[in-house]
Amino acid sequence: MAKLRSISSQSLDEDEVIEDRKHCRKYSVCGVGNKAIFVPGKIRNRVRYIPFSAVTHVFKRVAYSNADGRGMLAPVLYMVIRYDDGREWQYIFKNMNEADRMLKDISEAAPNIYTMSPAGVEKEKREEELRKKMESKELSEKAQKAIRALQRDEVCLKKSPGLYENLSGMAKIKRKLDLIKPQYKAIAFILLLAGIVGFAVSLVLRLMGLMASGPAVITMLVCAMLIILMINSKVLPGPVKNKRNVDRDYNRALHDMEHFLGGFESYHLPARYSHPVVIEMLKRIIREERAETIDEALEVLKEDLKACDSTKVVSREEYQEIVTVKPMFTVANYM
Template structure:
């Protein structure tokens, strides 16, 4: 096993490092152990490590192309994990799937609660928002019923955080269902046809090179380009990228959450909406005095989400929350 290189001033003894990396929880190209977080280089997974004692904060950074905002471009969101350590140094790691970043952050939140999970700028904005909410709550003089329901939602949030995979699976499966429903089926079959042509060209390229025929290298390169492009683009219709499989994944995620919340007396929302962000935004609605009961807060939240579309401008922190939960409501038709 390749020994990871140290980032920062602190280091771990070799034996301790080897064991920690071996048993670390893997999230995409990175990993989180008991003693350190393991980060990727451009080509090699978990190539570096930062001892947890050196980590100052860990957060997600999203780069989004114009196509990501309009829905018409070739590129969408580009997720990164950023680890700040020592005195302001940082390491940025690129991820293929944003859900892996979310799972890593959720794992850190549970196992290393002392590590901040937002950038300093985001932290300041969240603190300002919390202050505004407290001020609204003070001025609005909300009822005891609303205060009781806020505490109820807070307890439910803590319960969900005991098994982060359940609500992350729920959110991610809803996203995949939404993306699949919105995509044109013809694109998948066109991609498959081009990939098959690429395979044929690749095979012919090898044959041409072996027999010294002309232009063999061009067929070879075209074939490789087509294969790598579409195999990595999650466009091809495969056993894991078809309607039946995606719908089954969503149903399984809802069923697993249903079983989990059965042990919680009177869980405040249906299993299909059991996500900490949903409950947190319902708390905000209660604090603002826009609702007094939990069912009313859920109805207001649904109306808020319906009103949010591509023409509405929101801050990054709110965007992250919306993309985590709105697909859950969309695939359920806000029922």
């Protein structure tokens, strides 16, 4: 085993850290022990570590490989560890769920470590202070009436959770396809075609004896890799997940929601935005006295979601809310 080295100014006894690594829980290239977080070196995984005593924050950071995050250039998820009063270590995580499990593990193993960024911690404290202030404040009669109406809407909506979950899920899929630029699809198709043609030509030339075995095998391998890469890029339309089918499935989900809500005499939200998370966000806006009616709160929420991008600092709860409902608004063009 390679010698375990601390990247922090603090360290553990050699026997202690070896034993901790032996029983650490593995998450991608990282590991969470009972006394330290293990991170990869230049070659091997989990050969460096940071003691819990040196860590202040562990959080996710989402960045884009270009300014707008469109097309084949997708969002990039980083796991960031902040230690030694300001130093940071970060690494790309491919799986969001695995990153969430690692954060949960750390929060249980070391409750004193924040599982959000310093800015997120400060924002959460301000929001908690605001929540306490709102609870002690009396709302206007109009605002109270709006909240009661939203609570009734939520009861109606939760009678059929499959409908709003399907609508939200289809909105996410539709949004992803809408973000893919046509030129990226054309480039991916050309590369796929080039891979197929290159593979076929190399194979034929080799069988005819017009191409040496070595170059033929290398060419076919490169072409096969290109074909697999383009097929798995999620840029090219498939037999099921293509724009026409996704638009049809989204419209069907929206129609099912409209039909379901038509059975209630007084329901206040548009079907396209009907989700319990939207209702909770609207109630919060009214309690914050940023609006008094449901329509006013809905307009405020639209502006809030438009302003949300990768540069905004949000808490974990807000992030989950945004990724759940923002596609529902973007595919409807915030109408």
